[in-house]
Amino acid sequence: MANRTIQRSAGETAFQLCNNLFMALMVAITLYPFVYVVFSSISDSRLLLSHTGVLLAPLGFTLEAYTMVFKNPNILTGYLNTLILVVVGTALNLFMTSLGAYVLSRKGIAWTKPIMLMIVFTMFFSGGMIPMYLLVNNWLHLGDTLLALIIPGLISTWNLIILRTSFGTIPESLIESARIDGAQDFSILFRIVIPLSLPVMAVMVLFYGVGHWNSWFGAMIYLRDRELFPLQLILREILIQNNTSYMSGNASIEDVEAIGESIKYATIVIATLPILFVYPFLQKYFVKGVMIGSIKE
Amino acid sequence: MKSLALDYRRNKYLYYMIFPVILYYLIFHYVPMYGAIIAFKNYRIADGFLNSPWVGFEHFTSFFQSYYFWRLIKNTLLLNLYMLIFSFPAPIVFALLINEIVVQRFKRVVQTVTYLPHFISMIVVCGMITQFLSRDGFITDILVFLGMERQVLLAHPEYFRTVYIVSDIWQGIGWGSIVYLAAITGINPELYEASRIDGASRWKQTLHITLPGILPIIIILFILKVGHMLDVGFEKIILLYNPNTYVTADMISTFVYRKGLQGSFEFSYATAVGLFQAAVNFLLLIAANRISRKVSENSLW
Secondary structure: OHHHHHHHHHHHHHHHHHHHHHHHHHHHHHHHHHHHHHHHHHOOHHHHHHOOOOOOOOOOOOOHHHHHHHHOHHHHHHHHHHHHHHHHHHHHHHHHHHHHHHHHHOOOOOOHHHHHHHHHHHHHOOOOHHHHHHHHHHHOOOOOOOHHHHHHHOOOHHHHHHHHHHHHOOOHHHHHHHHHOOOOHHHHHHHHHHHHOHHHHHHHHHHHHHHHHHOOHHHHHHOOOHHHOOHHHHHHHHHHOOOOHHHOOOOOHHHHHHHHHHHHHHHHHHHHHHHHHHHHHHHHHHHHHHHHHHOOO | OHHHHHHHHHOHHHHHHHHHHHHHHHHHHHHHHHHHHHHHEOOEOOOHHHHOOEOOOHHHHHHHHOOHHHHHHHHHHHHHHHHHHHHOHHHHHHHHHHHOOOOHHHHHHHHHHHHHHHHOOHHHHHHHHHHHOOOOOHHHHHHHHOOOOOOOHHHOHHHHHHHHHHHHHHHHHHHHHHHHHHHHHOOOHHHHHHHHHOOOOHHHHHHHHHHHHHHHHHHHHHHHHHHOOOOOOHHHHHHHOOHHHHHHHOOHHHHHHHHHHOOOOOHHHHHHHHHHHHHHHHHHHHHHHHHHHHHHOOOOO
């Protein structure tokens, strides 16, 4: 008996070792691309161009690429537009989603079931991209406004369900007693239900906020005016359409290519930094949010 | 009717609160569904949505008969098949492995780090992919070192699916594992204790307790995945493909985008293709749900 225990734990120790090594490798594979980007962005662009293979440290040190990116007026207006989208968009998302989630989490109301069905159905069937485009652009005339990027996505059904489930866990007696004290549903929602659901609200902020920060497709199809372009659309020009030459200023023709590379890496850093910055603060909450979302009713 | 009036008097604020929500769903989900009838018309902006002439199934038949039809079906289904084989199980295996980490701090580090790529924008991820896979990108350098010929992977249609799937796993493996880890946490610890007393190894425990324990959630997510078989990866593909790689990279959804919103603005034709896609998706979802309910007693509804 004792012998068998020892043998088993020997096999398991080997597994533990391999597993830990594998996990360390996963961490490295996940992080290294970002490390490479950071190293490249502060490297001397001509040294970078002649370098092959992985980078273990920056090649030289210069912030030239960053100054060029920040001199690009598009980046700054893009940043500003994205900020507006994130703040205004997320606030409206939270308001609307909370309203829906609160009403649908109330028990004993006959019509919640059909409404829920109507809402959930939209997760599985949609009219498609073109009718949506025509609705927003041609019928509601929201084209070329930032509203076109906010209003069509006011509620994410997935988030609504997460929030509803969370609101549903608040004891009914608490709400009833508030009602007896004369509180109306609006104040019950904003004074009792939301304050008691702060962790999930934080998850909503993260999901909606990151969604706005990262979104680009709507902007691409609805916006013509460059002054309204969010950051991601500017990034697309730089990173995907390879349009960096207008930023390299007075650089000689040979240098333009080299600088172009550095500019791309610096742009990636600048566009990703804010997310990396808020991520650690919200990280502990979102696991909880996803867990709530995974519970089947 | 009388009870509704009574209910309204008692809960009138709830009615006020749900009203904007219903309005939102009607306008931004149900109006486009109704608007999809332009698939059966020749939509002209000047005529408007109601006055454009009906053409029946003309757009559908011309799509079915077009040269692109089978290519799009093949590309879409193949990419999805690969995703079901590789991308779908990856987070499950990963969650099981994370669950085996003993040192809690290390476990948290692994989780925190691997969730991260999920929050990076698609543009940045695709920018990184194109950078790293360019002629002198560092991944290309590594592949050359491993014996591959120097080339731009994204310029060759035969590599498109591999690039797509590998980067998809990189982006999603950590995030995807959260749900499974949550499900693992929910398994009754007594089951493990009992099995240990019976002499089950960790491997046997994983096989006979953990896996069956998370099977319901696996099945639910699988059904959802099948239900969206035809429309995944749309943004990423638009950012990564180019006319050289259309042969393998063009999907139904990207075709809808190009036909409808890029260049020619063939609204009705593109809507018809999109509607075909939505209908097939919906049928796949219903089929997957029904099969699952028969086989495993797990289902979405």
